[in-house]
Amino acid sequence: MARRNLNDLLAFVTVAREGSFTRAGAALGVSQSALSQAIKALEERLEIRLLTRTTRSVSPTPAGERLLQAIGNRFDEIESELEALTALRDKPAGSVRITSGDHVLRNIVLPKLTPLMHHYPDVHIEFDVAYGLRDIVADRFDAGVRLGESIDKDMIAMPIGPRLRMAAVASPSYFENHPVPKSPDDLTKHQCINIRFPTHGGLYVWEFERRGRQVNVRVDGQVTFNTSPHIVLAALDGLGIAFLPEEEFSPHLENGRLVRVLETWCPPFPGYHLYYPSRRQPSPAFSLVLNALRT
Structure with a gap:
């Protein structure tokens, strides 16, 4: 089934709740004529009248009232979730999974991340101690730690410690x-x-x-x-x-x-690096981990 544009449904819900094209247009930041066209197109598509219009007010028809009760709270839930995501940005939370060896975990990773965890109690970090070269994508890790020379070329690698010998x-x-x-x-x-x-x-x-x-x-x-x-x-x-x-x-x-x-x-060579797949929008929690581990 083809996806439908939800803009006209949002327009209907806003007009029905506001009881006015003027107030609904102000709330949505669109013109009255654009709202009127959207409602008209929705009614034509559904082949039923949804709003009763008079010179003084706008109110839903019985069919419009049924539609409003069915979908109005869904838009409220979406708005609530978007606000929650904004709160995550302002107050980071979430989980980050990292795989690394024991020595680098004890001497580099944990000392750098402990202050972060004290400051952000809603950020949870799971550490996996492993000495093999884990496939972090297949094993669903956010990042891994290994020596820079052994990191696959398709990964983003960030140094987290000095050169080693x-x-x-x-x-x-x-x-x-x-x-x-x-x-x-x-x-x-x-x-x-x-x-x-x-x-x-x-x-x-x-x-x-x-x-x-x-x-x-x-x-x-x-x-x-x-x-x-x-x-x-x-x-x-x-x-x-x-x-x-x-x-x-x-x-x-x-x-x-x-x-x-x-x-x-035994000459020096690149030391430990945090490596992770390319991601355009890292989670707020992962961004904090990156900043804390950056040398």
Whole structure:
């Protein structure tokens, strides 16, 4: 069935309620003649008279009264909902779903969003801790957080933290029994703590670079994880050399519980980014999240 223009119905409801073409025209911001033409066209389409017109007043016919009772409250509901949306703009509310890794959530995302949640109690944020590369569109997330180099080109990416460096580390007790590696190739002779990506199931190939020379190393060892906090714990326990963004090891490097190697082979690279699909009119709640996370 073809859609009908609702303007003439709104015109009818306003005239019937106001009892005057003059007052209805003022309320709608249109001329009396335009209102008269709209009502006439509606009556011709329905093939029934809806309004009784006299020189002094306008009132609905029995058919017009029935139509007014049937649709008048619907326009009231629409107007009420539009006012509620305006209130959302002035007082943001709603839910935002974000997927990210544990470390960046604890150290970047939550510290930046906590003040927002205190200030806007009607904004609700759901965090999903995952180490795989989630399809945020298919999984109905508003946004995700990952390293800038791994974001799909069709996503909008916004940096939320500084540039990072990778770090190869092990405990002092490990190096008491193993030589310190001088180059990335030496890692093949060491026990290394592997990470398996949940998304495609493959083991991460450690990536190094120095003076324009890139070296990728497939390492081996006794233990493999798919979460970074457990890799840190395994390194502290002397189970081998670990390789993660240096900030994940920072407190342990400072207190000497971990020792860094191959530092000159770990140049800076783009850090964590918030990524999300293109959207012309983001919700007020999501706009607040974007502004809070922007570096």
